[in-house]
Amino acid sequence: MAPTQTEPQAQPTPAPGKSSTTTVAAATVDALRAKYEAAGQGHVFTFWPTLSATEQAELAAQLASIDPARVNRIHAAAMAASRVDPATASIAPLPATAFQSSASVAAETMDKYRARGLAAIKAGQVGVLLMAGGQGTRLGSAAPKGCYDIGLPSGKSLFQLQAERLRRLQTVAGGTLPWYVMVSGPTRAETVAFFEKHKYFGLDKEQVHFFEQGTLPALTQDGKIYLEAKHRLALAPDGNGGVYAALSTSGVLAHMKQHGIEYLHAYCVDNCLVKVADPVFLGYCLDRGAEVGAKTVRKTDADEPVGVVCVRNGKYGVVEYSEIPKELAHARNPDGSLALSAANIANHFYTRAFLERVVEIEDQLEYHVAHKKIAHVDLATGSGVKPEKPNGVKMELFIFDVFPFCAQFAVWEGERRDEFAPLKNKEGPDSPATSREAILDLHRRYLAAVGAVVVGDGAVEISPLASYAGEGLERFAGKTVQAPCQIDA
Numbered sequence: 001m002a003p004t005q006t007e008p009q010a011q012p013t014p015a016p017g018k019s020s021t022t023t024v025a026a027a028t029v030d031a032l033r034a035k036y037e038a039a040g041q042g043h044v045f046t047f048w049p050t051l052s053a054t055e056q057a058e059l060a061a062q063l064a065s066i067d068p069a070r071v072n073r074i075h076a077a078a079m080a081a082s083r084v085d086p087a088t089a090s091i092a093p094l095p096a097t098a099f100q101s102s103a104s105v106a107a108e109t110m111d112k113y114r115a116r117g118l119a120a121i122k123a124g125q126v127g128v129l130l131m132a133g134g135q136g137t138r139l140g141s142a143a144p145k146g147c148y149d150i151g152l153p154s155g156k157s158l159f160q161l162q163a164e165r166l167r168r169l170q171t172v173a174g175g176t177l178p179w180y181v182m183v184s185g186p187t188r189a190e191t192v193a194f195f196e197k198h199k200y201f202g203l204d205k206e207q208v209h210f211f212e213q214g215t216l217p218a219l220t221q222d223g224k225i226y227l228e229a230k231h232r233l234a235l236a237p238d239g240n241g242g243v244y245a246a247l248s249t250s251g252v253l254a255h256m257k258q259h260g261i262e263y264l265h266a267y268c269v270d271n272c273l274v275k276v277a278d279p280v281f282l283g284y285c286l287d288r289g290a291e292v293g294a295k296t297v298r299k300t301d302a303d304e305p306v307g308v309v310c311v312r313n314g315k316y317g318v319v320e321y322s323e324i325p326k327e328l329a330h331a332r333n334p335d336g337s338l339a340l341s342a343a344n345i346a347n348h349f350y351t352r353a354f355l356e357r358v359v360e361i362e363d364q365l366e367y368h369v370a371h372k373k374i375a376h377v378d379l380a381t382g383s384g385v386k387p388e389k390p391n392g393v394k395m396e397l398f399i400f401d402v403f404p405f406c407a408q409f410a411v412w413e414g415e416r417r418d419e420f421a422p423l424k425n426k427e428g429p430d431s432p433a434t435s436r437e438a439i440l441d442l443h444r445r446y447l448a449a450v451g452a453v454v455v456g457d458g459a460v461e462i463s464p465l466a467s468y469a470g471e472g473l474e475r476f477a478g479k480t481v482q483a484p485c486q487i488d489a
Contacts, residue, residue, distance in 0.1 A: 023053050024060045032063045039068035040224075046379050047230035055231035062233050068225070071216060075223040078367040078395045086323040092311040093339050094411055100284065101298075101413035116286050117279025120263060121173035127256055128166065128177050128277050129247075129266040131240055131346075131399075132159075132191065133184030133213045140426050144187040146269040147194050150423065150432040152439065153461050153486055158269055158423070159194065163201035164464035165276045172468060176207055177277055178261060180252050184213045184237055202465075211250035214242040218374045220392050226376040234376055239368070239396025240268070240346070244358045253359075256352050264355065266348045266399070272421040272435035273442065274347065275469060281412050285349040290410035292316075292403060293349030296342040297416040302330045307400075309342040309411055315404035318344045342411055345420050346399060349410075358402050365402065367395045418442060443487075445470075452476035458484025465489035 029048075036042050044063065048056065102110070120126050136145040146159040156164075166177050183191045192210055195201070200208055217225040218234040228234035238245075243266070247253050256264070263286070265277045275281070278295070285293035294309050307318045321329070324340065331339040358365075371390040378385050403409065414420070421438035424430040443462040444454055450473045454460055460481060466489045467473050473487075481487075 024056050028060060028064075029056075032060060036063065036068050039072055041068045041071075043379055044225055044227065044233065046227070047377075047382065051231050059231045059233075062235075066217065066233070071219075071225070072223060073363060074216065074367050074395055075219055075393075077363075078369045078393075079223075081366050082369040086319075087325065089313050089319070089323070091319055091324065091328060091340070094310060094316075094342055098316070098409050099342070099411045099413070102280070102415055103413070110280060113280045113283030113287060115279075115283065117277075117282035117284075118173040120282055120286060121169065121177060121277065121279065122175040124175055124260055125262045126175075126177060126277055126282060127180060127261040127264045129180045129182065129243070129264050130162065130269055131182050131243060131266065132269040133182055133187055133237065133240075134269070135187060138425060139423070139432070144183070144191045144194070145423070146191065148423065148432075150272060150435045150439075152436055153459050153484065154463070157194075158272065160198065160201050161272070161464060162269070162274065162276050163203055165274075165468055167202055168464050168466075168468040169277055169279070172471065173279065176204075178255075178259065179203065179208045180247075180264075181208060181210050182213055182243055182246060183210055185215070188212060209252065209255065211246060211252055214238045214246045214249070216242075216395050218372070218376075218392055218394050226374050226392060227379070228376060230377055230382060234374055236372075236394040237396070240399045241365070241397030241401050243399060244355065244397075244402065245362065247355060248359045253352065253356060262352050264350045264352065266346075266350065268346045270423040271345065271347070271419075272423055273419055273438055275414075275419065281347075281349060281414075284412050285410050288410040289408055290349065291351045291354040291408045292406040293410045293412060294342075294400075294403075295345060295347035295349075295412050295414055295419070297345055297414055297420045299338055299341045299343040302338060304343070307344040308340045309344050309400075309403075310340055312404075316406060316409045317403045318398070318400040342413065344400065345422075347419075348399065354406065358405070361405055364405070365397055367397050367401075370394045370396060446473055447476055447481055450474055450477045452479055452481050454481045454483055456483035460485055460487070462487045463489055 033042065033045055036044055051059065132144060132146045134145045136143055136148050139148055141148055147157050149155055149157050166179060170177055195208065215235040216238045218236050219225060226234040263282065265282065267274050281293065281295050296309055299306060299308060305321050307320045309318050312319055329340065333339055370393065372392060372394050373387045373390055374392040375384065375386050417438065421435045422430045423432065423435050440459050440461060443460050446462060446467060447454055449470055460483045466487050
């Protein structure tokens with residue numbers, strides 16, 4: 001079964017107290033116990049005899065969904081990697097053969113890339129992956145971040161803005177773009193309900209496919225699985241790099257293959273300026289024969305807290321800003337630009353063939369260790385423990401951790417003010433105010449580009465249904481637009 005708008009192919013872990021099973025077969029329990037004991041994780045059965053039938057069913061369902069031997073392998077590799085001093089890595093700028101900037105590309109070349117990307121969309125070869133598992137906690141909202149309204153005159157949420165960009169691009173290209181929306185356990189129900197409430201923002205509901213981000217158990221420092229409750233493991237999201245395994249287990253890759261989707265554009269929900277399925281970026285990657293592509297923006301401040309796409313230990317990768325030696329971070333080219341300037345914005349292109357290969361090399365991927373305070377049940381007493389300092393580890397994979405395994409890699413540098421407005425904080429930098437300002441500034445520039453004159457200081461908002469990237473506004477050439485106003489389709 002292909003992924004659907006309400007249910008992924010892989011069955012989710014039952015919610016607490018909602019298991020449809022009241023008893024677990026003895027043979028199933030014996031098999032699970034043997035598997036976990038063989039992996040040195042048999043303690044997860046400590047409280048089994050005291051559990052109700054419903055609790056036993058919930059725990060059994062969780063245990064069946066996890067491979068403890070895999071957890072052990074990931075932990076061992078992640079701990080070993082965490083002991084490697086990042087300062088020992090060799091870091092070099094991207095080679096010219098893998099990099100191109102929109103600022104220096106001739107207009108006819110841009111048109112060529114755009115046409116090739118639009119042709120791929122029209123041919124039904126392109127899908128879109130939205131990573132939307134995060135909540136808006138830092139924004140003061142308990143809802144999924146994609147539901148957030150940044151205060152535009154239209155009151156549109158991030159989900160609506162992106163859905164309408166998809167709709168406009170489909171009109172321009174003449175094709176359909178499947179939208180694969182990765183949610184997390186805490187955001188799944190509310191995200192689906194939000195889409196249903198808004199009638200999928202005008203998209204065909206059959207083209208929207210929700211699937212769930214993966215999880216891994218939280219562990220003690222020496223790799224033992226924590227119990228969050230007597231009948232439940234302590235689980236944590238496996239990072240945005242867990243998307244690769246989730247694409248496979250959810251049935252998304254199978255759906256792509258079945259429907260002839262050869263290429264995927266992936267992005268994060270909190271970039272308010274994101275060009276969803278940007279045909280120029282797609283066309284550039286296709287022209288280069290890339291199996292993975294990364295869209296970046298230019299880093300101008302050496303101390304900006306953002307990772308950079310570069311060559312790390314002889315392979316393509318991303319180095320976090322905290323891992324770049326100060327001297328190298330401030331190094332400049334003869335023209336004065338930073339030598340390491342390709343700021344990573346989690347905006348990527350993939351071929352389906354590469355995504356299928358990633359599943360086969362998972363054991364080679366380098367998970368990262370995060371030392372956390374993990375609430376758990378004391379195995380000796382059965383009492384709950386809320387530690388005051390980090391007592392264990394959570395393991396996660398970053399989405400760029402697959403770059404070193406890519407043979408054909410391409411980086412496209414977009415213009416920051418056109419491409420990147422992250423929504424991270426309630427106030428200050430990267431806030432609703434800065435995101436709103438970035439969108440409204442872009443829309444004024446769209447009008448100026450066609451020869452319109454905007455008068456007044458109010459907001460001018462252009463619906464994505466009216467224009468994806470400045471096209472379709474020719475009717476305003478030579479005219480005066482009085483702000484504030486909203487331009488709809």
